[in-house]
Amino acid sequence: xxxxxxxxxxxxxxxxxxxxxxxxxxxxxxxxxxxxxxxxxxxxxxxxxxxxxxxxxxxxxxxxxxxxxxxxxxxxxxxxxxxxxxxxxxxxxxxxxxxxxxxxxxxxxxxxxxxxxxxxxxxxxxxxxxxxxxxxxxxxxxxxxxxxxxxxxxxxxxxxxxxxxxxxxxxxxxxxxxxxxxxxxxxxxxxxxxxxxxxxxxxxxxxxxxxxxxxxxxxxxxxxxxxxxxxxxxxxxxxxxxxxxxxxxxxxxxxxxxxxxxxxxxxxxxxxxxxxxxxxxxxxxxx
Amino acid sequence: xxxxxxxxxxxxxxxxxxxxxxxxxxxxxxxxxxxxxxxxxxxxxxxxxxxxxxxxxxxxxxxxxxxxxxxxxxxxxxxxxxxxxxxxxxxxxxxxxxxxxxxxxxxxxxxxxxxxxxxxxxxxxxxxxxxxxxxxxxxxxxxxxxxxxxxxxxxxxxxxxxxxxxxxxxxxxxxxxxxxxxxxxxxxxxxxxxxxxxxxxxxxxxxxxxxxxxxxxxxxxxxxxxxxxxxxxxxxxxxxxxxxxxxxxxxxxxxxxxxxxxxxxxxxxxxxxxxxxxxxxxxxxxxxxxxxxxxxxxxxxxxxxxxxxxxxxxxxxxxxxx
Amino acid sequence: xxxxxxxxxxxxxxxxxxxxxxxxxxxxxxxxxxxxxxxxxxxxxxxxxxxxxxxxxxxxxxxxxxxxxxxxxxxxxxxxxxxxxxxxxxxxxxxxxxxxxxxxxxxxxxxxxxxxxxxxxxxxxxxxxxxxxxxxxxxxxxxxxxxxxxxxxxxxxxxxxxxxxxxxxxxxxxxxxxxxxxxxxxxxxxxxxxxxxxxxxxxxxxxxxxxxxxxxxxxxxxxxxxxxxxxxxxxxxxxxxxxxxxxxxxxxxxxxxxxxxxxxxxxxxxxxxxxxxxxxxxxxxxxxxxxxxxxxxxxxxxxxxxxxxxxxxxxxxxxxxxxxxxxxxxxxxx
Numbered sequence: 001x002x003x004x005x006x007x008x009x010x011x012x013x014x015x016x017x018x019x020x021x022x023x024x025x026x027x028x029x030x031x032x033x034x035x036x037x038x039x040x041x042x043x044x045x046x047x048x049x050x051x052x053x054x055x056x057x058x059x060x061x062x063x064x065x066x067x068x069x070x071x072x073x074x075x076x077x078x079x080x081x082x083x084x085x086x087x088x089x090x091x092x093x094x095x096x097x098x099x100x101x102x103x104x105x106x107x108x109x110x111x112x113x114x115x116x117x118x119x120x121x122x123x124x125x126x127x128x129x130x131x132x133x134x135x136x137x138x139x140x141x142x143x144x145x146x147x148x149x150x151x152x153x154x155x156x157x158x159x160x161x162x163x164x165x166x167x168x169x170x171x172x173x174x175x176x177x178x179x180x181x182x183x184x185x186x187x188x189x190x191x192x193x194x195x196x197x198x199x200x201x202x203x204x205x206x207x208x209x210x211x212x213x214x215x216x217x218x219x220x221x222x223x224x225x226x227x228x229x230x231x232x233x234x235x236x237x238x239x240x241x242x243x244x245x246x247x248x249x250x251x252x253x254x255x256x257x258x259x260x261x262x263x264x265x266x267x268x269x270x271x272x273x274x275x276x277x278x279x280x281x282x283x284x285x286x287x
Numbered sequence: 288x289x290x291x292x293x294x295x296x297x298x299x300x301x302x303x304x305x306x307x308x309x310x311x312x313x314x315x316x317x318x319x320x321x322x323x324x325x326x327x328x329x330x331x332x333x334x335x336x337x338x339x340x341x342x343x344x345x346x347x348x349x350x351x352x353x354x355x356x357x358x359x360x361x362x363x364x365x366x367x368x369x370x371x372x373x374x375x376x377x378x379x380x381x382x383x384x385x386x387x388x389x390x391x392x393x394x395x396x397x398x399x400x401x402x403x404x405x406x407x408x409x410x411x412x413x414x415x416x417x418x419x420x421x422x423x424x425x426x427x428x429x430x431x432x433x434x435x436x437x438x439x440x441x442x443x444x445x446x447x448x449x450x451x452x453x454x455x456x457x458x459x460x461x462x463x464x465x466x467x468x469x470x471x472x473x474x475x476x477x478x479x480x481x482x483x484x485x486x487x488x489x490x491x492x493x494x495x496x497x498x499x500x501x502x503x504x505x506x507x508x509x510x511x512x513x514x515x516x517x518x519x520x521x522x523x524x525x526x527x528x529x530x531x532x533x534x535x536x537x538x539x540x541x542x543x544x545x546x547x548x549x550x551x552x553x554x555x556x557x558x559x560x561x562x563x564x565x566x567x568x569x570x571x572x573x574x575x576x577x578x579x580x581x582x583x584x585x586x587x588x589x590x591x592x593x594x595x596x597x598x599x600x601x602x603x604x605x606x607x608x609x
Numbered sequence: 610x611x612x613x614x615x616x617x618x619x620x621x622x623x624x625x626x627x628x629x630x631x632x633x634x635x636x637x638x639x640x641x642x643x644x645x646x647x648x649x650x651x652x653x654x655x656x657x658x659x660x661x662x663x664x665x666x667x668x669x670x671x672x673x674x675x676x677x678x679x680x681x682x683x684x685x686x687x688x689x690x691x692x693x694x695x696x697x698x699x700x701x702x703x704x705x706x707x708x709x710x711x712x713x714x715x716x717x718x719x720x721x722x723x724x725x726x727x728x729x730x731x732x733x734x735x736x737x738x739x740x741x742x743x744x745x746x747x748x749x750x751x752x753x754x755x756x757x758x759x760x761x762x763x764x765x766x767x768x769x770x771x772x773x774x775x776x777x778x779x780x781x782x783x784x785x786x787x788x789x790x791x792x793x794x795x796x797x798x799x800x801x802x803x804x805x806x807x808x809x810x811x812x813x814x815x816x817x818x819x820x821x822x823x824x825x826x827x828x829x830x831x832x833x834x835x836x837x838x839x840x841x842x843x844x845x846x847x848x849x850x851x852x853x854x855x856x857x858x859x860x861x862x863x864x865x866x867x868x869x870x871x872x873x874x875x876x877x878x879x880x881x882x883x884x885x886x887x888x889x890x891x892x893x894x895x896x897x898x899x900x901x902x903x904x905x906x907x908x909x910x911x912x913x914x915x916x917x918x919x920x921x922x923x924x925x926x927x928x929x930x931x932x933x934x935x936x937x938x939x940x941x942x943x
Binding site for chain 1: 323446566568584
C-alpha cells in the first residue's frame with residue numbers, strides 16, 4: 001500500500017547506505033579484529049622489549065631497528081604500541097562487561113518492579129549520570145591510589161546508567177507486548193521470561209550501545225593514563241606513551257606521541273562506526 | 288493564574304530534586320574519600336616519625352576522631368557557607384586555592400563554549416543545508432574523527448603543529464595580561480572543544496534535517512518567504528531545543544576535561560589543580576573540585592529544564608498538563 | 610485568460626517506473642471552483658504544489674504551468690515569489706503540521722506581510738485579526754497571541770485559511786483541506802471556503818479524494834488516476850453520465866453527502882489498489898482494476914483524453930461502455 005512513498009523516499013537512501021556504509025563498516029570491523037589480535041598476541045608480535053630503554057638511542061627516527069623510532073628514554077615506539085594495545089583492550093573491555101551486565105540487571109529489575117522502586121532507581125541513576133566517567137576514575141585514584149583496578153571498577157559504575165536506562169526503556173516496551181503476557185499467563189516466572197525471552201530481543205540494541213561505550217571507555221582510560229594517574233611505567237600504554245613524550249613534543253619530535261595518539265583515534269572511530277551502524281540497522285529494521 | 292501556579296510548582300519540585308541530587312552527591316563524595324585507606328593524620332606529619340600522642344593530637348585538632356556522620360555534617364555545613372576546609376598541602380583555605388585558579392579555567396571554558404556554539408552549530412547548519420554533497424560528506428568525516436579525538440590527542444597535535452613547528456602560539460602556561468592570556472588560551476580551547484564541537488555539529492545537523500522535512504517549512508516556502516528567513520525562523524528556530532540542550536550539557540560536562548587540557552598545556556587552573564591534588568593526596572581540594580564539577584552539571588541541567596519551555600512552548604504545555 | 614493553466618505537465622522522478630504526473634492538462638478560470646479528485650498516490654497533491662513551483666526535489670519536469678499568465682516551470686526565484694506572495698495561496702491538509710508549532714498564531718499570519726510586503730507590526734496584526742474574524746474565529750486578538758497547541762484542529766484550519774488570504778490572492782489551492790478534521794468540522798470549513806470564494810471571487814482548485822464533497826461545491830471536476838487525468842466534465846454531467854469506469858467506481862464507492870430518503874445506498878468498492886510509482890502498465894493504467902477491461906485493447910496503448918459531449922475522457926471504451934457503466938454505478942434510487 002505504501003509502496004509509492006517507500007519508493008519515493010527510502011529506496012535510494014537505503015541503497016546508498018547498504019553499499020557505502022557496509023564497506024566502511026567492514027573496514028572498521030577489520031580494524032577491530034586486527035586490534036584484538038594484536039592485543040592478544042602482543043608479546044610475540046613486538047620486535048623488542050618496550051620496557052627496555054637504551055640510553056644512547058633516545059628519540060631516533062624510524063629505521064630498520066626501530067620501525068617507528070624511539071621515545072626519549074630509548075624505548076622502541078612500535079613495540080610499545082603493540083604491547084600497549086593490551087591495556088587499551090583489557091581496561092575498556094572490563095568496564096563494558098561489568099557495566100553492561102550490571103546495567104541489564106538493574107534496568108530489567110527497575111522495569112519489572114515498576115512503581116516506587118523504578119522511581120528511586122531512576123533518581124539514583126540520575127545522580128550517577130551527573131558524574132562524568134573521567135571524574136569518577138580520578139576520584140577512584142584519589143581514594144585507592146594510582147593504577148587501573150580502581151578506575152576500571154569506578155568507571156563500570158559510571159557507564160552502567162547508559163545501559164540500565166536503555167534496557168529499562170526497551171523492557172518497558174517489550175513488556176507491553178502480548179507475547180510477554182502470554183508467557184506469564186502460562187505460569188513462567190518473571191525471571192524466566194526476562195532471561196529467556198526478553199534478553200534475546202533487546203540484546204542487539206544493548207550490544208550496539210556497549211560497542212559505542214567501549215570506545216568512550218577507551219578514551220577515558222587513556223586520558224587517565226595521560227594524566228599520569230592510570231597505567232604506571234614501565235607498563236606500556238597508549239595514554240601513558242603520549243604523556244611520557246610531552247617533552248619530546250616540545251623539542252619538535254612528536255613521533256613517539258603521535259603514533260599512540262593515532263592508534264587511539266583509529267580504534268575509537270572504528271568502534272563508533274561499527275556501534276552506530278549496528279544501531280542504525282536495528283532502528284531501521286524496527287520502523 | 289493557574290498556569291503560573293503549576294509552572295511555579297514545577298520549578299519548586301525541580302529545585303527540590305536538584306537539592307536532593309546534590310545532597311546525595313555530597314554524601315558520595317565525602318564518604319568515598321573517608322574510605323580512603325591510610326590515616327590522614329600520619330599523612331599530615333609527612334613521614335616524620337610522630338609519637339602516638341602527637342598523632343592523636345592532630346586527629347583531634349582536625350576532627351579526625353569524630354564519628355563519620357558528625358564529620359560529614361560539619362563538612363556539609365561548611366560547604367553550604369562556601370567553606371570547603373583547609374588544604375593540607377597549600378596550608379590555605381580550599382576555597383581560596385580554587386578561587387585563585389578559577390578565572391583561568393572559566394576563560395578556557397568560555398573560549399571553548401564559544402567555539403562549540405559558533406563553529407559547531409554553523410558546521411551543522413551547513414551540513415544540513417548541503418545534505419548529500421561533498422561538503423556534507425567532508426563535514427561528517429571530520430565529525431566522526433573529531434568525536435573520537437580526545438582532548439589529549441588534539442592538544443598533542445595542535446601543540447606540535449601550531450606551537451612547536453609553526454610557532455604561532457605559545458605551548459605552555461597561562462600568560463600574563465589580557466592579550467597574552469587570550470593568545471595562550473587559543474590552542475587549549477580548540478583542543479578542549481574538538482570532541483564537543485563534533486557532537487554539537489552532529490546534533491545540529493540531524494535536528495535541522497528533521498525540521499527541514501516538516502510541512503510547516505513547506506508552507507512557509509509556499510508563501511514566498513525568502514529562503515534564509517525560512518531557515519532562520521522555521522528550521523533553525525525549531526531545531527534549537529536539542530541544540531541548546533546538548534550544547535549546555537556538553538559545556539557543563541567540559542569542566543572535568545579541563546584537567547586534561549590544562550595538564551597538556553601546563554596551565555594553572557582548576558583542572559590541573561585536581562590532578563596535582565590527587566597526586567599529592569590533598570583530599571580536601573579533590574573533594575571540593577569533584578563536588579563543584581558535579582554541581583555545575585546538575586545546576587546547568589536544571590537551568591536547561593527551566594529554559595526549555597521558552598524555546599519550545601509545547602514543552603510548557605506538556606509540563607502543565609502533567 | 611485562465612487563472613491557472615496546466616499544459617501537458619509531466620513530472621518524473623529518477624528510479625521510478627512511471628512518471629508522477631503524465632501530461633496533465635487542467636485549467637481554472639477566475640471565480641471558478643474546480644475539483645481534482647483521485648485516490649492517494651494519484652498525483653493530486655503534486656499537481657497542486659506545482660502551481661506554486663513546489664516540485665519534488667530531483668524531478669524531471671516537462672510541460673507548462675501558468676499562473677495568471679506567468680510560467681512556473683523553470684521560473685526564477687523572483688517570478689516564483691511574486692506568484693507565491695501575490696496571485697496564489699495554498700491551504701494544506703494538516704494544519705497541525707502546517708503551522709509552525711513553536712511560533713504564535715500571530716507570527717504565522719503576519720509573517721508574509723511583514724517579511725515580503727514590509728508592513729509594520731501594528732498594521733499586519735490588524736489585518737490578521739480582521740481575517741481571523743472573517744474565518745469565524747471568536748476572539749481574534751487573543752488568538753494572535755496563542756500557540757498552535759492551544760487551538761483545536763478545526764480552529765487551526767481556519768487560521769490556515771486566514772493565512773492563505775493575508776496577501777489577497779486570486780487563486781486558492783486547497784489540498785485536502787478537510788481530510789485531517791472530524792466530520793462536523795469538515796462541513797464548517799467547506800462552508801467558510803465557499804463563502805470566502807464567493808465574497809472574494811477566488812479561483813479555487815480543490816484537491817480531494819472525496820468525489821461527493823467535490824460535487825457539492827465545484828463547477829467542474831477532474832478525475833485523476835496514476836498521474837493522469839482520466840476524465841473531466843461539469844459536475845452535473847459527471848454525476849449523471851460518468852464515462853470513465855474509474856469515475857463510475859469512485860461514485861459507486863463513496864457514500865452520498867446527503868442521505869437519500871429510502872433504503873441506504875449500497876457501496877461497491879473498486880477492486881485492487883492504486884498503482885504505485887514502481888509499477889507501470891503499457892496500456893491503460895486502470896485496466897488491471899477495471900471490470901470492463903478488454904484484453905487486446907486496454908492493455909496495448911494508453912488512451913488519450915477525447916471529447917464526448919461536454920466531457921473529456923481517456924478510455925478506450927468510452928463510447929460503447931456507457932450502458933455497462935450504469936451497471937457499475939449501482940446506486941439505488943439515483
